[in-house]
Amino acid sequence: MSLKHLGPGSVMPPLQKGKLRLYSMVFCPYAQRARLVLAAKNIPFEVVNIKLKVKPEWYLKVNPLGQVPCLHFDDGRTLPESLLVSEYLDDTYPENKLIPTDPYKKAIQRLLIDSVTKVTGPFYKFLFGDSAAGPDILNGLDYYEQKLDNDYFGGDKPTFVDYMIWPWFERLEYLKQYKGLDLNENRHQKLFSYFERMKKVPAVKATIIPAATFDKFFKSYASEEPDYDCGIVQ
Amino acid sequence: MSLKHLGPGSVMPPLQKGKLRLYSMVFCPYAQRARLVLAAKNIPFEVVNIKLKVKPEWYLKVNPLGQVPCLHFDDGRTLPESLLVSEYLDDTYPENKLIPTDPYKKAIQRLLIDSVTKVTGPFYKFLFGDSAAGPDILNGLDYYEQKLDNDYFGGDKPTFVDYMIWPWFERLEYLKQYKGLDLNENRHQKLFSYFERMKKVPAVKATIIPAATFDKFFKSYASEEPDYDCGIVQ
Numbered sequence: 001m002s003l004k005h006l007g008p009g010s011v012m013p014p015l016q017k018g019k020l021r022l023y024s025m026v027f028c029p030y031a032q033r034a035r036l037v038l039a040a041k042n043i044p045f046e047v048v049n050i051k052l053k054v055k056p057e058w059y060l061k062v063n064p065l066g067q068v069p070c071l072h073f074d075d076g077r078t079l080p081e082s083l084l085v086s087e088y089l090d091d092t093y094p095e096n097k098l099i100p101t102d103p104y105k106k107a108i109q110r111l112l113i114d115s116v117t118k119v120t121g122p123f124y125k126f127l128f129g130d131s132a133a134g135p136d137i138l139n140g141l142d143y144y145e146q147k148l149d150n151d152y153f154g155g156d157k158p159t160f161v162d163y164m165i166w167p168w169f170e171r172l173e174y175l176k177q178y179k180g181l182d183l184n185e186n187r188h189q190k191l192f193s194y195f196e197r198m199k200k201v202p203a204v205k206a207t208i209i210p211a212a213t214f215d216k217f218f219k220s221y222a223s224e225e226p227d228y229d230c231g232i233v234q
Numbered sequence: 235m236s237l238k239h240l241g242p243g244s245v246m247p248p249l250q251k252g253k254l255r256l257y258s259m260v261f262c263p264y265a266q267r268a269r270l271v272l273a274a275k276n277i278p279f280e281v282v283n284i285k286l287k288v289k290p291e292w293y294l295k296v297n298p299l300g301q302v303p304c305l306h307f308d309d310g311r312t313l314p315e316s317l318l319v320s321e322y323l324d325d326t327y328p329e330n331k332l333i334p335t336d337p338y339k340k341a342i343q344r345l346l347i348d349s350v351t352k353v354t355g356p357f358y359k360f361l362f363g364d365s366a367a368g369p370d371i372l373n374g375l376d377y378y379e380q381k382l383d384n385d386y387f388g389g390d391k392p393t394f395v396d397y398m399i400w401p402w403f404e405r406l407e408y409l410k411q412y413k414g415l416d417l418n419e420n421r422h423q424k425l426f427s428y429f430e431r432m433k434k435v436p437a438v439k440a441t442i443i444p445a446a447t448f449d450k451f452f453k454s455y456a457s458e459e460p461d462y463d464c465g466i467v468q
Binding site: 077079080081084085087088091092103104106107108110111114 | 311313314315318319321322325326337338340341342344345348
């Protein structure tokens, strides 16, 4: 099956018995959360990529929210929302449990995950041209710099929290190289080492996109139909 | 120990070994989520009420977010945020499990819980004088009217989702009687029966506040120091 992003006029690829389907979009950080969990847990799945700006008519019937990620089960049930999808996958597939079983540790991880809005809020403003939001991104990173007291946010190996916040951290390199974000190692020393560690994690390697490809995509984003495939999916 | 709300100049009541403490405020719907779960699960706890508009100096050290609810354990650890507190309590105390063990049912409940912003968004606008937000509250209720397909949102008995959305439903009566919200049984027939059922649930009976008392409290809210005790806590 082609991984090319589907738009208006397309037909929903038929569901297949026993196959878990993920609706995704290659550059979407929320969908990447789900793809990171799927990769980290070695869960077999098929992906159907969606042109979010020019959606297939059938997709709004499958997921009235119109967003990705969304799971589609072979019995027709669906599940939207990145955190719900990711938690569902971790609950359902026991291999490599990512969410702590200790209720307090789980809650503290969730607090760290929900705090990513400190970064994502100014992130989108800056991405779409409001350079005054740059300092707010750095302030948001200060919070994580202060919270990082081990190799990863949940301990000495990557767990749920790392995968839930990584997609925006990954895109900082693009903001720095192509959009002039004043990100530097002196201010966020622990985070910079953490970023390097994360880039070697197999699930991250399986989903990471180079800064130059983000630049190519976001340059096309203002057009009526952005270049969702960007030469990286066929 | 007095339940009167504490403000500036107060001293933090000392933690007691083996006692779980909840910081709360009698009229706060988020804190009520935690109190509903505590009541539904018969969890022993002590409550310390906080004047949210004029906070005790010590409270910001305990919970830098400055909000309620917040749990305080006898070893000094804390946990803020109503959904995290409520989930933690359900995870930790096995009696009367409120969150579904089935991962898909759990995710669908969470989707219903997160959708309460459809009601809470316009709720606060309307409460603080923007009468144009009234129709948006009713639209938000349409969503729940449509989703209710059993005696309760999670099946034939109250579960997590019911307790997480109830606090705003409870306050609709006050908005109707004292603020002119055009709530009527013809439009929300299933919800009206549901409200009556919920009012008979023991945990709801343990925390419910009459519309007239809400009115007394919110009338005092514009002042520098609202009447948090309102004659109902001593």
